[in-house]
Structure formats: C-alpha cells, structure tokens
Amino acid sequence: MNRIGFIGGSDMRRIMNGDWISLWKEKTKRKEPDDLSDVLPVQLGIYTEQFNIDWFAKDLQISIPKENLQCEFTLNWEGVPLKGTVDAKLRDYEILECKHTYDANTMENCIKMYMPQIQFYLWVSNAKGCYLSVLFGNRKWDCVFIQRDFDYIEKMKVYVKEFWQLVRDDEIPFGDDEVSPVSIDKIKVNGMVRRDASSDNEFISRCHDYIEKQESAASFESAKSDLKAMVGDNEREVYCDLLTIKRDKRGALRITIKEEGATV
DSSP: OOOTTSBOHHHHHHHHTTOHHHHHHHHTTSSOOOOOTTOHHHHHHHHTHHHHHHHHHHHHTOOOOGGGEEEEEEEEETTEEEEEEEEEEETTTEEEEEEEEOTTOOHHHHHHHHHHHHHHHHHHHTOSEEEEEEEETTTEEEEEEEEOOHHHHHHHHHHHHHHHHHHHHTOOOSOSOOOOOOOOTTSOBTTBEEEEOTTOHHHHHHHHHHHHTTTSHHHHHHHHHHHHHTSOTTEEEEEOSSEEEEEOTTSOEEEEETTTOOBO
16 A cells, blocks of 8 residues: 555654654655564454454444445645544444454553554544454454543644655654653543543552552451442543552443552
C-alpha cells in the first residue's frame, strides 16, 4: 500500500511514540516501509479481521452492512493531508477497530498501544467513539468503547503539524524523542477513567497497610475497604507503584499487588 503523501492511523501511532526519523525517511521516499507480508502476527490479524467483525456484531446483536466495512475518511487539516480507514462504520456516529493479539496480552495494554490510532480515526471521521474489538490468541475475545477525547486530539495536532512541516521542508527530525508522553488516563473507556494515585499520601498509606498487614485480618480488611472506597464511581482503575484497583465488567473492584501479582 502506498502511504506517501498523507498521515494515516498507524503513522499517528508512530508519531506519538517518537518514531520520527524512520517515518520521515518513508514519507520522503528515502526508505521503503518494512515488508510485513511475512510477519505472522500482522498477517494473522488481517486474516481474522472479518471473523472479529462478525463476532463483535453477534455479541452486540447488530447488523453491519457490507458497504459500512473498510470505510475511508480523508481530511485536510491546515495543509496536512490525513487519511484513515476504519474497519467498520456503525450507527450513532461510532466506528469499529479490530485487533488480534497474543493470548497473554491485556486489554489495558491494547488500549495504550492503539490509543493514538483510535483517536486519529475519531478525529478524521468525526465519530463520537470507537469500539476496540480484540481477539486474544484463540481463547478470548473482549471489547471496550473508547470515547473521542478533544484534549488528546489537540495534543496530537501539535505533533502531526510539526512532523508534516519537516516532511514538506525535507528537513530531517532532530531525533526520535520529539514527543513528550501524553497521559491517556482521562480518556473515557466504557464511560470511565483511570487515576494515578502515586501522589495521594492517604492512598499510599493505606496501600502500605494493605500490603504489610495481610496477616492481620482486621487491619487487612480495613485497608481493603478503605482503598475500594477511594475509587470514584466514574473510575475504572486507580493505580500507583504498589498496587492497582480495577473495576470488572460487573462493577466489582479487584486489588492486585504489583510485586506479587496477587488479586483480592
């Protein structure tokens, strides 16, 4: 596929991850894009894409017309040509993106990895949200709904404009560290956000109590109760360096100590 002359969704992911020099060489025809025809995970994802779409539609009990598959959106934003092809266009101004990953991967990792691509598609399509449908190996499927986030898109715009200016000026980027990390914690996934509680002294104190006093049932249960009470109704995850508290699809909160990997 010829990807010269525009910025696409996978390009946006590389821009936000700081892979500027290699991408710049491709856009200025100094380097051929990597040949992915023999890369098994990539080809497997392509091969299982239609199955993924069908499984998604079956789970949500919806019908996706053939004309709504592989929809291309284009946008010329301030002289920057943008193009995105989404796996499916859905009702209510929503889109679908399908991925196939290894069985031990997590949805949270997939959300982090593909967020720039997803927000890019939401930008160029003007959709309000994107379903991320993921096959994990051959034993698990999961799906989340990611809302369009205007703050994140505004930050993407700064970098995409800067990168494209370098392409137009034929000026090589200074290095591969052009992008400061952009937090995705406030982007709503299934209507909820994440929170880094590393600077919350009360939370950290109760974390230590929780970890250190597991042998003392009363103190342990008190710390567990306090920690769960500190998770907001709109938060799907609260985390720090010691542990993470995640809300499952039934709404129950689960605490995992990071060092030990134990869940309570």
